[in-house]
Amino acid sequence: MATSHSDTADHAIVVRNLQKSFKDVQVLHGINITVKRGTIVALLGPNGAGKTTTIRILSTLLPLDGGEARVNGYDIVQQAHEVRSSIGLTGQFAAVDGYLTGEENLLMLGRLYRLSHADARRRTRELLAQFDLVDAARRPVKTYSGGMKRRLDLAMSLIAAPPIIFLDEPTTGLDPRSRLSMWTLIKELASNGTTILLTTQYMDEADHLADWIVVIDEGRVIAEGNPNSLKARVGSDHVDLIISATSSFTAAQQAIDGRLLQADPEQRVLTITASDGAVTLKHILQRLEDAQVEVESLSMRRPTLDDVFLFLTGNGSNGKTQEIIHE
Amino acid sequence: MSETSLLAPVQPGRRSDLFWLVSDAGIMAKRSIMHIMRSMDQVLSLILFPVMFMLLNRYVLGGAIDTGDVSYANYLFAGILIQTLAFGANYTTINLAVDMKEGIVDRFRSLPMSSSALIIGHITADLVRNVISGIIIVLVGFAVGFRPSASVVEWLYVIGLALLFTLAISWLSAILGLLVKSLEAAQWAGFVLIFPLTFVSSAFVPTHTMPGVIRTFAEHQPMTHAINAIRAWLVGTPLGDSAWLSVIWSVALIAVSVPITSWLFRRHSVQ
Numbered sequence: 001m002a003t004s005h006s007d008t009a010d011h012a013i014v015v016r017n018l019q020k021s022f023k024d025v026q027v028l029h030g031i032n033i034t035v036k037r038g039t040i041v042a043l044l045g046p047n048g049a050g051k052t053t054t055i056r057i058l059s060t061l062l063p064l065d066g067g068e069a070r071v072n073g074y075d076i077v078q079q080a081h082e083v084r085s086s087i088g089l090t091g092q093f094a095a096v097d098g099y100l101t102g103e104e105n106l107l108m109l110g111r112l113y114r115l116s117h118a119d120a121r122r123r124t125r126e127l128l129a130q131f132d133l134v135d136a137a138r139r140p141v142k143t144y145s146g147g148m149k150r151r152l153d154l155a156m157s158l159i160a161a162p163p164i165i166f167l168d169e170p171t172t173g174l175d176p177r178s179r180l181s182m183w184t185l186i187k188e189l190a191s192n193g194t195t196i197l198l199t200t201q202y203m204d205e206a207d208h209l210a211d212w213i214v215v216i217d218e219g220r221v222i223a224e225g226n227p228n229s230l231k232a233r234v235g236s237d238h239v240d241l242i243i244s245a246t247s248s249f250t251a252a253q254q255a256i257d258g259r260l261l262q263a264d265p266e267q268r269v270l271t272i273t274a275s276d277g278a279v280t281l282k283h284i285l286q287r288l289e290d291a292q293v294e295v296e297s298l299s300m301r302r303p304t305l306d307d308v309f310l311f312l313t314g315n316g317s318n319g320k321t322q323e324i325i326h327e
Numbered sequence: 328m329s330e331t332s333l334l335a336p337v338q339p340g341r342r343s344d345l346f347w348l349v350s351d352a353g354i355m356a357k358r359s360i361m362h363i364m365r366s367m368d369q370v371l372s373l374i375l376f377p378v379m380f381m382l383l384n385r386y387v388l389g390g391a392i393d394t395g396d397v398s399y400a401n402y403l404f405a406g407i408l409i410q411t412l413a414f415g416a417n418y419t420t421i422n423l424a425v426d427m428k429e430g431i432v433d434r435f436r437s438l439p440m441s442s443s444a445l446i447i448g449h450i451t452a453d454l455v456r457n458v459i460s461g462i463i464i465v466l467v468g469f470a471v472g473f474r475p476s477a478s479v480v481e482w483l484y485v486i487g488l489a490l491l492f493t494l495a496i497s498w499l500s501a502i503l504g505l506l507v508k509s510l511e512a513a514q515w516a517g518f519v520l521i522f523p524l525t526f527v528s529s530a531f532v533p534t535h536t537m538p539g540v541i542r543t544f545a546e547h548q549p550m551t552h553a554i555n556a557i558r559a560w561l562v563g564t565p566l567g568d569s570a571w572l573s574v575i576w577s578v579a580l581i582a583v584s585v586p587i588t589s590w591l592f593r594r595h596s597v598q
Contacts, residue, residue: 061433084438089437092430095429095430095433096431099365099366108357109438112351112438
């Protein structure tokens, strides 16, 4: 785990014991995050987990209640101005000016980042080309599609070529094609050395983009690791078994107890992890046959974010899942 | 694709804080002015509103109002001018509220820019908008019989006080823009504030016809002072204390509003 002591030469972002409350509700209960320079780190979690709050605190939009954080080596409280000069922020809702053209939006941001006129114009030209917005450059942004607005939004965060970029749910609400083109742009950015901290509620997005995933739930880090290690913990594939008769449901549950992830008696569904694929499946079916349980249908699927959370928080079936991750 | 240029070194120039405040505010003002030019409803209300009020008052109500030695067209002009400037400032409330509701304000806050630049930008745009409105009012005024007797110096006084008054009411409107929770509220908040102030003043009728408390209020509120001073300079009605009182009122409103808006703007980020 990359939670060793901070070394700002290697670490673009170091967050220690971050705490935040809104009125009486504590939303962050001591978050720790370390982001190495030049990597993509994903904060993965459901709505309300504290992802956006974390990003807003790190980008100096919200004050923190406790703990400390350094961004690009600068303390986010004491050196907020230096932090702002080091970051680009793309929030959940496209922060673009609809009345201005794409080009004017970029030029305005360049000037607000305090680039010279010449630099602002040069960067605007480069980014319009890179983000495939040259044809739309002179059109008011309110005529742009959702995908174009997001691309412009990201381009605006990059105008001053900051070393660190925060992306808050960069693809939420985008169609599949725009989503893919966003992913390509984010990957390119990282390959050029930019450090990226993004939030997402999609497992596949974190899987595709991130070098390191930090899973957050109810304001706490509940797991972290690279995508493969995290998936290995959750179990690679899930199998949903629908048991034919309610009467044999309990028998079925007992027969496969060791691998059970979730049990839903009402729908007669048992979900199990099949870490070694077909071998597990054969084994399970054999056990069910021995217990004289009839299976109505069987389907195999990749774990979803729901599965990850149920697994990691141990809300799924019994206490066993807890033991597995905290081994 | 120009991949190599992504991390091209871009170094911000080194200048003083004041330089950057002026620069940032200028960029924000340019943005707000582009909004006015590109949003037809703002341009339309900019022209229609003052013209409508001028015509309605001059031809519908004017005949029944006794303004003594001064013709009603001459009496009315200063009132309509100040009323238009005050309503124009409502756009600061609305536009600021729009910005606060949308993601763009978070973007501005995450930038290394001066935090008050956004508000100064809207207020500067207000100034520009109100200068345009003022010119329209003068033209329409001449068309309906306004015949000023002011000297060049008196015209300069009028322009100076009109700008100062606009600035004061714009800063006041900025407070509303930061306080309101919705755009609907932003729209009526300005009207609730400005309508009573314009009607309970010397804008359309002489204040001596009003009953007790209302008359006292009308004669001592800042709008009346501004209207009376401008009317005196333009058409020669008695000036009295109105000139310096309206300057003091305007400066005081600005002095109080500026710190309140920057406090509200900062506090907004805590929510």
